[in-house]
Amino acid sequence: MDQSKMADIRVCISTKKEVIKDKNLIFNDVKKNIKKLDTSNIVYTSIINWINDSFNEHKQVVQDEKTILVDVNLPRNKFPIDEVEFEGEIYPFSKTRLTVNKAHSDHAFITYIFNGGEEKFDLNPLVEECIEFLKKDEEFVVHKKRKWPEGFTYREDKRIFEE
Secondary structure (H helix, E strand, O other): OOEEEEEEEEEEEEEEEEEOOOHHHHHHHHHHHHOOOOOOOOHHHHHHHHHHHHHHHHOEEEEEEEEEEEEEEEEOOOOOOOEEEEOOEEEEEEEEEEEEOOOOOOOEEEEEEEEEEEEOOOOHHHHHHHHHHHHHOHHHHHHHHHHOOOOOOOHHHHHHHHO
16 A cells, blocks of 8 residues: 655644633522522522523633644545544544744644534533522522521422521
């Protein structure tokens, strides 16, 4: 098999990640909404829904790239590469990028970029953190005593907020 050696090839796994820069935006939305909550509603479920809505409003999607520099032996005329296996995972080909160094315009890097998919933000730890935040929040404690003087009606709300 006729092969060509290519030096200085960059292989990049590009992943999109959901992040939240300021959790306080979400916590403040929950505090604002809880004041409007009817006593017949389930508090815990309402908090989860508000966090989900607020996260979708305030989230940012960032691109994370993991790049390695390699020398490769490729069969001639077999470009582009369809997929790459890296750290036990297989990633489909996305695009190529040619990077030219301005100071040394006679030197360039070819980068093969592969789709690493999207990482969804796990909201469960944020829900737990928000509940702990509310338990310590004086405004919430006063509101809870005023709106639910005999305590919450739903067992799950009692277990979470009153034990």
